[in-house]
Amino acid sequence: MDLRNLGFDSPLLTILEDMLDIPEEQEKTRNNPSRAYVRDAKAMAATPADVMEYPTSYVFIVDMPGISHSEIKVQVENENVLVVSGERKREKEKDEKEGVKYVRMERRVGKFMRKFQLPENANMDKISAVCKDGVLRVTVEKLPPPEPKKPKTIEVKVA
Numbered sequence: 001m002d003l004r005n006l007g008f009d010s011p012l013l014t015i016l017e018d019m020l021d022i023p024e025e026q027e028k029t030r031n032n033p034s035r036a037y038v039r040d041a042k043a044m045a046a047t048p049a050d051v052m053e054y055p056t057s058y059v060f061i062v063d064m065p066g067i068s069h070s071e072i073k074v075q076v077e078n079e080n081v082l083v084v085s086g087e088r089k090r091e092k093e094k095d096e097k098e099g100v101k102y103v104r105m106e107r108r109v110g111k112f113m114r115k116f117q118l119p120e121n122a123n124m125d126k127i128s129a130v131c132k133d134g135v136l137r138v139t140v141e142k143l144p145p146p147e148p149k150k151p152k153t154i155e156v157k158v159a
Contacts, residue, residue, distance in 0.1 A: 047084070047112040058140045060084070060116060065134040066107075074129040074138055077115075080122065084136065085113040121145075 050061040062084055064072060072086040090109045118124075118140060126141035 047114045049084075049114050049116075051116065056142055058119070058122060058142070060114075060136075060138040060140070062114060062136045062138075063134065064112075064131060064136050067131075067134070069131040072129075072131060072136060074127075074136075076118075076124055076127065079124070080118045080120075082116040082118055082127075082138065082140065083113065084116075084138065085111070087111045 047062060052059045052061070060082065064086070067086060067088050071088070072084070075083045075085075077083050088109050121143045123141045123143045127138065129136060129138045131137075
């Protein structure tokens with residue numbers, strides 16, 4: 001039974017649902033977004049990025065402190081959507097062995113993701129990604145502008 005139908009609605013209910021891990025099939029019966037959608041939205045909001053346009057390229061800069069280059073995925077979906085994703089993990093086993101207890105935990109752990117709609121002049125074959133000092137830099141080269149079409153001359157005949 002969904003308590004929201006009875007007029008009860010609070011953040012506490014959402015927390016309890018997350019703790020109880022209600023299956024997504026039941027979630028879809030409500031008017032709420034799916035858990036996967038909320039998870040992706042949080043991951044995107046927590047992944048800030050800068051986008052710059054140069055004369056010959058577009059550059060996407062995403063801060064990724066403490067994340068190894070092997071944990072970062074850069075992909076192109078649907079022919080023109082650049083997706084940067086990955087996951088920052090906490091070293092649970094090491095912390096548990098050493099008896100570590102967190103007094104405060106502010107650095108974000110978990111999945112991160114950003115999606116960027118690429119413009120029509122982006123060259124999908126010329127994309128590079130470099131991660132240095134915790135900063136990911138994805139460069140997408142631009143296609144050269146199309147050459148202007150030469151006017152077609154039509155011969156005028158005498159009738």
